[in-house]
Amino acid sequence: MPEFQSVRGFHDLLGEDLRKFRHVSQHLREKLKLYNFEEVVLPVVEYLEVFQRSIGEVTDIVQKEMFAFKDQKGRWLALRPEGTAGAVRAYVQNRLYALKPHVKLFYEGPMFRHERPQAGRYRQFHQIGAEVFGSIDPLVDAEIIQLVYEFLSELGVPSVIEINSIGCRVCRPAYRVALKEYLEGVSEHLCQVCLDRKDRNPLRVLDCKVPTCKEAVRGAPKMVDFLCQDCTEHYAKLKEYLQLLSVPYRENPYLVRGLDYYTKTVFEAVSPELDMTLVAGGRYDYLVEELGGPPTPAVGFAAGLERLSLLVKELPREEPLYMVLPFGDVMDYALAVVKSLRSEGKRVELSYKRAGLKKQLELANRLGVSYVVLVGEEEKAGGFYLLKDMETGQQVRVEFNPAL
RNA sequence: GAGAGCGUAGCUCAGCUGGCAGAGCAGUGGACUGUGGAUCCACGGGUCGCGGGUUCGACUCCCGUCGCUCUCCCCA
Structure with missing residues (x-):
């Protein structure tokens, strides 16, 4: 065992994993730019209150999953959990x-959350998120879901988009009361965890995975039946737009989210393979106001890059790799060849092994080189080099004049 | 916070009911000083996660501990 290891839940990202990660990230970034989103680089640390006020005091994230600490002046800071x-x-x-x-x-x-690491979940994980501020139009919700849908399909990641509306401050309170009452009535069928959730966060009982809970919840009142007129219209319009945009979705009346700031539209893209949420988002029409801004409706989403990376099966082919093999007293000539090839935009490795041709070819082979460039005394004298395709074994002569 | 599995060479792993620590791959050197992708030969490499206990003797059994992986809770 090495003397020093990375901290639990904090991983080095490298090799194949990193290539998949970059693949996902680049693809989503391009997609976002096509939709005219502008990048913002945000600090990793905020005052703790920013998260408490936004995410909600009683959520698990705030209560037990934040890396919070005091700075030298005694103010509470936190690593951002979202x-x-x-x-x-x-x-x-x-x-x-x-x-x-x-x-x-x-x-x-x-992003940072202090949870037990497991498949597709880390204490430091990475997200790409997007937010639209300033429009209440359900068209925006629809376009965001469309963006996510296009992104996932083009990435080749199978997923299902689920949507729901969880109402606003006009209609949700009444629903909460009705749901709580219902849950009291069926409490003998609920699992231990749900009994606890019933009072703390009744909406969460709705998506419990325990079969008896699912059964008990079947007759529960649904948020969609309690939506006020405004929310009803908004939700109906959203569905209309999604159809117009040919975005397939599944309504899930039990879809709820773990953060308090959501209103009206919530959605998730779920991977059937991993049984995990890959992308999630929704509308949050009061949050800007809550953090001291003018009343401003907003919608957004966040994508989990590690989870998405897990589902990337094929990576685009890499640029071919050239390797220059000098043998004999020809280093000056070989260096000129290397420089020239790189100036043409080729990916070039210079053999660092001073050995016979055979050994160097073995080395090139092990490094996965596509083309090898042979540079020896004859080549230098004759003003050319040999370009060998390592796949086919074919070899061609290429004229080269270092003076140019 | 709760539960389960696993820690032996750089990697993948074997190692029986306790008795000298192993293989394959990788690495290094070399028959070959101008042709690789399974030619041959040789070599190096270990605190068996750590600590304690049982035993004449522990990689093996027991206890503890740390780490990794997975599951639940929760979440991207």
Whole structure:
């Protein structure tokens, strides 16, 4: 065992894993730019209150999953557990609401939650998130879901989009009461965890996986039946737009989210293979106000890059790798060849092994080189080099004049 | 916070009911000083996660501990 290991839940990202990660990230970033989102780089640390106010005091994230600490002046800071809170803070602090009718931002970076690591879950993980500020139109919700859907399909990651509406401050309180009453009635059928959830966060009981709970919840009142007129219309419009955009979705009346700031639309893209949420988001029409800005409706989503990476099966082919093998007293000539090839934009490795041709070819083979460039005394004298395709074994002569 | 499995060479792993620590791959050197992708030969490499206990003797059995992986809770 090495003397020093990385901290639990904090991983080195390298090799094949990193290539998959970059593949996912690049693809989503391009997609976001096509939808005219502008990047913002946000700090990893915020005042603890920013998260408490945004995510909700009684959520698990705030109660037990934050890396919080005091700075030298005794103020409470925290490593961000998600991106929206910081994005909203930045929107308000930089008064972006004064610039344009609406603002579309995206960000990418590490998030931190102190949970037990397991498959697709780390204490430092990475998200790309996007937020649209300033429009209440359900068209925005639909476009965001469309973006996510296109991204996932093009990435080749099978997933199902689920949507729901969880109402607003007008209609949700009544639903909460009705649901709580219902749950009291069936409490003898609920699992231990749900009995606890019933009082703390009744909506969460709805998506419990325990079969008896699922059964007990079957007759529960649904949020969609309690939506006020405004929320009902919003939800109906959203579905209409999704159809117009040919985005397949599944309504899940039991879909709820773990953060308190959501209103109206919530959605998730779930992987059937991993049985895990890959991308999640929704509307949060009160959060900007909550963090001191003017009343501003907003919608957003966040994608988990590690989870997405797990589902990437094929990577695009890499640029072919050239390797220059000098043998004999020809280093000056070989270096000129290397320089020239690189200037043509080729990916070039120079053999660092001073050995016979055979050994160097073995080395090139082990390094997965596509083309080998043979440079020996004859080549130098004759002003050429030999280009050998390591796949086919074919070899061609290429004229080369180092003076040019 | 709760539960389960696993820690032996750089990697993948074997090692029986306790009795000298092993293989394959990788690495290094070399028959071959101008042709690789399974030619041959040789070599190096270990605190068996750590600590304690049982025993004449522990990689093996017991206890503890740390780490990794997975599951639940929760979440991207």
